[in-house]
Amino acid sequence: MKNYFTKISLFFVVLQSFSCSSSKKTIADKPSDIVEKYWKLIEIRGQKVTAENFASKEPHLILKSADNRVTGNGGCNSFFGTYELQANVNRISFSKIGSTKMACMKPTVENEFLNVLETVDNYTVKNDTLQLNKARMAPMSKFVAVYLK
16 A cells, blocks of 8 residues: 555656646747747837838848847838847847838838837737737737738
8 A cells, every 4th residue: 555655646746847847938938929920010009000101011020030030121121130038928129120221212110110129028929919018008019920821
């Protein structure tokens, strides 16, 4: 009988160690739900983004997992930079943001978009919608994932 209780106890100890270790996330974890996706900008500071808000390409961003690089387009110019994720608390920050400097013949959301990237500190993702936020304020920008068919 004593041997039976020892085996049961050992089973629960092993089971608990597996469940605890698999649920922990480190800062280095990159949630697959936001990296390596084409995120099309659909709203910025509460205003819908439409074709009238960009000159050549739709505003978007892509978070590259291999080197923590962010690339995208603001509506006229391409941009690039780095990002850092803390997945376990949904924190995100962008740095070293730069862009090409082509003349745009049409007003775009580009400057506001780049300003938002430098300001945000957290994100939320639900289904195929990504929101970039500052503190607990209203979302500063919203994106939808675009998939190739």
